[in-house]
Amino acid sequence: MAPETKSAVPSPAAGSSNPSSTTAAAEPASKPGVDFIRARIMEDNATGRYDGKVHTRFPPEPNGYLHLGHAKSICLNFGVAKEFSGLCNLRFDDTNPTKEEQEYVDSIREDVHWLGGDWQDREFYASNYFEQLYEYAEQLIKMGKAYVDDLSAEEIREHRGTLTEPGRESPWRNRSVEENLDLFRRMRAGEFADGERVLRAKINMASPNLVMRDPTIYRIRHAEHHRTGNTWCIYPMYDFTHCLSDSIEGITHSLCTLEFVNNRELYDWVLETLGVYHPQQIEFARLNLTYTVLSKRKLIQLVKEGHVQGWDDPRMPTLSGLRRRGVPPEALREFCSRIGLARADSTVEYSMLEFCVREHLNAHAARVMAVLDPIKVIIENYPEGQVEEFDMPYHPEDESYGSRKVPFSREIYIERDDFRLDPPKKYHRLAPGVEVRLRYAYFITCREAVLDENGNITELRCVYDPESRGGQSPDGRKVKGTIHWVSGAHALPAEVRLYEQLFSVENPNAAPEGQSFLDYINPQSLTVIEGLLEPALAELAVGQKVQFERLGYFCKDKDSTAERPVFNRTATLRDTWAKLEKKG
């Protein structure tokens, strides 16, 4: 980008030779130490296990939108693959037709790509393997390692035993191979209704690990699958499908979250019993974040019950929500890198995410001026009808961002919070008799505040110092405050959406008996206001990110129209004055 004056607001994407979508999910700015998974991969490479190959996969079920928790997994799986010159597949774990939809697979593809995951041509579906999986199931039956059970779901539960007592064997457990085969084939042929029979692995009803007490591996579901339509009426369960999908794809390291530790024994049993290629499952702690919920069930509820305006509501921790909010994918990758990877349950503070967002945007967002809570200022000694233009840089630390012209006139608007009739100690902004700098424009001194009958300030009368043009001190005198402004005659009205945490407590998941996380929804999570923007902002593209000086980072929303732009507040700037004032 040429360092010249221009009118179009530069965007980080346009100013970078590396569009985010093509950089791998693997290049955070900070270099973390080696975590236990990478350590293990290095060890496997050293010992020649898997022939030095690294092949991972990101395996979402298309039953909802991806969120921050998935971001951790995406960065891990695609990151590890990239770091070790390996591959990472995108695999849809679509074995439950009643919960899955095409809309979700579309959003997942978009979100993974946006975050930087590149699966090239390796987009797979567990449903692609249905025939092969069926063959494996028959093989298990022939080995005497699986049987068709006529027990109802409830009866199976009763037979399973409890945490402390062993289970009991089903009366159908010892059917002949021939009978099992016949029954299983008839299950496939659609001769039975949903729930009438299941196929179970024959393992050990007394195992202390409940997962091993003859787990169901196929159930009957007369339902239309979003990919296979009505060709199947029996569907394999997760525990049977996942390990075999990993095996079929030649996965080396099957990374998943801690709640699957118990399932690993079954993962290994299936592959060992069938005698097929055996990847290793490694578990890590899932992500928890303060002030938010990251469970699919809860996110679905927020959407379906209308507590938010959709999966991409900017308050949602979904990737589409964060994207719309203005969070750059680079910030998310940096976040995932900074939170580390371990096996201890943990809850990361939201401030960690905010830091990553600000860190990236500070370096990559153009600075512009907007007044969100305007109060009119008349500059009494400025000639009526006169308009000047000030050249203002788009970025204080990066000349390549160029600059734009900003009009100035007799009537301007400043932030209501930048004036006090009776300023507290250490208040550096405007007050009666006090001089401040209008950023890149002039020094002004407040002469008088005009109040209405209720005592509300309606306008400020000020005078300016013509010698201070550009905001330079004419005689070396200092002003303590510099405030932003917008010319009244040139201001561009806009809808601005100010977001706060969706929940007002650190852990909305910890609702006591009889209450729910919904009771903690922050009623002020969204405030819509009318703001005034400097005219250069008329040309922003949807999705473009800027800093409104002294206020925060904002992103132009897709709801914008030609007449009326809409902005989402991505994050505020750090505000040490607010902190100071609060302390008194």
Next chain:
RNA sequence: UGGGAUGUAGCCAAGUGGUAAGGCAACGGGUUUUGGCUCCGUCAUUCGAAGGUUCGAACCCUUCCAUCCCAGCCA
């Protein structure tokens, strides 16, 4: 009360027998035409607890405590 997993600062997290990295947050200060950024400084005599082994223990042993996961024909 069965099995599994995990406990290092307010929050993440290194550390794997030689005397507690780093980051976030917080706090103090310098700088500043964003009360932003940035820079400098402070922040664990102690690693869930108690015993033991050792010249030496967050790391090894024993016991105890706490938290999380598992009784779907969900993933």
